[in-house]
Amino acid sequence: MGNRIKNILSFKGLEIGFTSGKLRHILLPSLNGSAGKGELIAVIGKNGIGKSTLLRTFAGLQALLAGELTIEGKSIAEYSRIQLSAKIGYISTEIIKISNMKVYDLVSLGRFPHTNWLGRIDTVDHNMIMEAISKTGMSEFMNRPITELSDGERQRAMVAMVLAQDAGIMVMDEPTAFLDISSKFEIIQLMHELTRSREKTIIFSTHDLTTAVSQADKIWLLKEQGLIEGAPEDLMLEGVFKTLFDDRKVQFNSNDGSFTIRNDEKGKIVVIGKGVKKYWTEKALLRAGYAVVDSESTVKVEVPSPVNSNWKYKTPAMCQEFDSIYELVNCIRDNNFIS
Amino acid sequence: MSPKKQQVFTPPHSPNRSRMVFSGLVLMLILFFILDLFLGSVSIKPGEIIKAIFNNSDDTTKIILTQFRLPKAVTALLVGIALSISGLQMQTLFRNPMAGPYVLGLSSGASLGVAFVILGFSADLSPESIKGFGNWAIAAASWTGAGLVMLLIMMISSRVKNIMTVLILGIMLSSAISAIVSIMQYFSNETMLKAYIIWTMGSLGNLTASQLNVMLLSVLIGVILSLISVKMLNALLLGEDYAKSIGLDVRRSRYVIIAGTSILAGTITAFCGPIGFIGIAVPHLARIIFRTSDHKVLIPGTILAGAIIMLASDIISQMPGSDNILPVNSVTALIGIPVVVWVILRDQKYRDIF
Numbered sequence: 001m002g003n004r005i006k007n008i009l010s011f012k013g014l015e016i017g018f019t020s021g022k023l024r025h026i027l028l029p030s031l032n033g034s035a036g037k038g039e040l041i042a043v044i045g046k047n048g049i050g051k052s053t054l055l056r057t058f059a060g061l062q063a064l065l066a067g068e069l070t071i072e073g074k075s076i077a078e079y080s081r082i083q084l085s086a087k088i089g090y091i092s093t094e095i096i097k098i099s100n101m102k103v104y105d106l107v108s109l110g111r112f113p114h115t116n117w118l119g120r121i122d123t124v125d126h127n128m129i130m131e132a133i134s135k136t137g138m139s140e141f142m143n144r145p146i147t148e149l150s151d152g153e154r155q156r157a158m159v160a161m162v163l164a165q166d167a168g169i170m171v172m173d174e175p176t177a178f179l180d181i182s183s184k185f186e187i188i189q190l191m192h193e194l195t196r197s198r199e200k201t202i203i204f205s206t207h208d209l210t211t212a213v214s215q216a217d218k219i220w221l222l223k224e225q226g227l228i229e230g231a232p233e234d235l236m237l238e239g240v241f242k243t244l245f246d247d248r249k250v251q252f253n254s255n256d257g258s259f260t261i262r263n264d265e266k267g268k269i270v271v272i273g274k275g276v277k278k279y280w281t282e283k284a285l286l287r288a289g290y291a292v293v294d295s296e297s298t299v300k301v302e303v304p305s306p307v308n309s310n311w312k313y314k315t316p317a318m319c320q321e322f323d324s325i326y327e328l329v330n331c332i333r334d335n336n337f338i339s
Numbered sequence: 340m341s342p343k344k345q346q347v348f349t350p351p352h353s354p355n356r357s358r359m360v361f362s363g364l365v366l367m368l369i370l371f372f373i374l375d376l377f378l379g380s381v382s383i384k385p386g387e388i389i390k391a392i393f394n395n396s397d398d399t400t401k402i403i404l405t406q407f408r409l410p411k412a413v414t415a416l417l418v419g420i421a422l423s424i425s426g427l428q429m430q431t432l433f434r435n436p437m438a439g440p441y442v443l444g445l446s447s448g449a450s451l452g453v454a455f456v457i458l459g460f461s462a463d464l465s466p467e468s469i470k471g472f473g474n475w476a477i478a479a480a481s482w483t484g485a486g487l488v489m490l491l492i493m494m495i496s497s498r499v500k501n502i503m504t505v506l507i508l509g510i511m512l513s514s515a516i517s518a519i520v521s522i523m524q525y526f527s528n529e530t531m532l533k534a535y536i537i538w539t540m541g542s543l544g545n546l547t548a549s550q551l552n553v554m555l556l557s558v559l560i561g562v563i564l565s566l567i568s569v570k571m572l573n574a575l576l577l578g579e580d581y582a583k584s585i586g587l588d589v590r591r592s593r594y595v596i597i598a599g600t601s602i603l604a605g606t607i608t609a610f611c612g613p614i615g616f617i618g619i620a621v622p623h624l625a626r627i628i629f630r631t632s633d634h635k636v637l638i639p640g641t642i643l644a645g646a647i648i649m650l651a652s653d654i655i656s657q658m659p660g661s662d663n664i665l666p667v668n669s670v671t672a673l674i675g676i677p678v679v680v681w682v683i684l685r686d687q688k689y690r691d692i693f
Contacts, residue, residue, distance in 0.1 A: 099436075109576075
């Protein structure tokens with residue numbers, strides 16, 4: 001069992017940060033963790049905690065301040081730059097703009113560790129490049145200048161470059177940061193696919209907790225006190241995510257791993273009904289600033305049912321009907337009742 | 340954003356197109372080289388030139404050809420090659436389309452080096468009076484001057500990301516260096532000053548045979564260094580982080596590129612004076628012609644394009660058929676500046692700055 005998931009990357013007592021002059025600026029205390037072959041790992045934590053620094057340390061772009069970091073059982077310090085590049089690939093948040101560079105040219109730069117002094121692309125390299133391009137679904141954009149790609153296409157081209165690099169570990173700093181929803185899912189799906197079909201280990205940072213929780217095999221949660229490691233489900237059961245945010249502002253739903261912004265509670269409302277309509281009505285009321293309760297309120301909302309196609313809003317004093325959630329919520333807001 | 344052009348299928352490797360363009364450029368190079376020999380202030384009939392080449396007689400035509408026009412054409416060739424490669428390498432290294440040996444002060448740095456040798460030591464070391472070792476001393480001084488400026492610009496670029504800010508700082512730097520040279524001139528004696536002033540007026544035509552040898556050898560070293568740098572330059576296009584992550588030893592490659600650039604730009608400034616706008620404009624022309632960012636193509640491409648443009652500038656500066664000679668610096672400026680202006684206007688992102 002332990003043999004199947006071989007640790008491809010592991011760190012113990014790792015301290016990361018910056019050195020400026022003789023000053024050592026430690027961002028995070030000693031971190032421990034490990035990544036198995038073919039695992040999709042999400043690094044989460046709030047802004048400025050050191051997610052990028054951690055990823056840059058893995059990619060050898062920043063020196064570690066203390067502790068040990070091993071890649072395939074060998075300390076990172078023992079790798080030369082070119083040896084390391086054959087083990088670990090990296091995608092930063094920087095958008096690269098190079099005029100006259102086509103997607104094929106970009107991807108072929110991924111072959112850097114494998115080509116001769118002039119960077120000549122031979123048949124093996126060419127095949128690897130074409131494979132990476134088709135794997136990422138970029139075949140039709142192969143000859144398009146990278147400056148003319150959309151954000152999602154460019155991100156896929158970057159993935160293709162790292163894929164052509166043929167490294168076992170891929171490190172991505174916020175790969176979905178500025179993507180629209182469909183591109184975001186495409187990239188996540190691609191990452192997931194690569195860990196399954198290619199046994200790539202992908203470590204990515206993200207702010208999107210819902211995606212992290214639903215897609216990642218493992219989560220590395222960075223906090224001031226250190227790194228918490230585990231399957232998203234384990235962390236969920238341990239209630240780790242609840243401590244991530246200010247409880248007064250964000251409400252964490254441990255059933256589906258979603259988060260809602262908690263508004264000041266204006267009152268309590270009982271929602272009567274069932275199904276999808278009940279679900280969305282509750283959402284709307286929550287957004288409007290009301291708590292949805294089971295019984296302890298005299299204010300009730302009845303959602304449409306087979307006998308009645310309208311929303312009913314009942315208080316002890318009155319009863320009103322609406323044909324949309326929008327109007328219902330507006331009316332409740334205007335009345336501004338106090339329960 | 341430019342309007343979407345119709346997608347024309349071109350295979351990833353289009354060796355045929357590149358090969359055709361290369362052959363075309365080689366033919367043009369040969370043509371311009373011959374034209375540069377044929378055209379000059381003294382009009383000589385082509386027939387006589389051909390006769391002079393195959394005759395061993397020592398007539399005036401032969402002297403004009405071998406003593407004046409041939410060295411000048413070779414000088415133009417070397418200047419074009421050296422400045423263009425140094426410009427290309429600087430643009431990639433600093434990731435700045437506006438970089439060039441002239442605008443970022445490499446030429447000034449080289450001048451300062453030369454000023455130290457001529458004004459600082461002895462007027463005897465002026466280009467006219469010293470052969471052999473003196474030429475190498477002047478060359479080495481200008482390499483050092485250019486190299487120090489390169490290192491300074493490197494430091495600035497690693498801290499300042501804005502392209503135009505780097506450019507302005509480069510202009511400041513070269514003004515400061517010029518000021519130092521002026522102060523040195525002020526404290527020099529008459530003979531030293533004269534020797535230096537003659538040097539600053541330098542053109543393509545004043546080189547002695549031994550100077551030409553030094554220049555030829557230096558440019559050769561620079562070209563070899565640039566060929567070694569091809570793969571590094573391609574990786575550096577992606578920026579420092581990506582270059583490292585795909586396996587480039589960034590520090591070492593910077594030294595190689597800085598050395599090559601300083602030798603190329605320094606040598607030319609040492610023997611021909613500051614010549615502007617070739618280094619910045621020709622790489623852009625090569626990118627337009629070859630439509631690629633690959634230095635495997637761009638390095639030979641800029642070599643050819645630079646040589647052609649410099650030969651053309653030389654032909655124009657001689658104003659064939661008239662006795663007047665224009666300063667070659669003005670011709671290169673008039674050819675280079677439109678290209679630079681076009682590059683600035685083409686890219687919308689630079690408009691924010693003004």
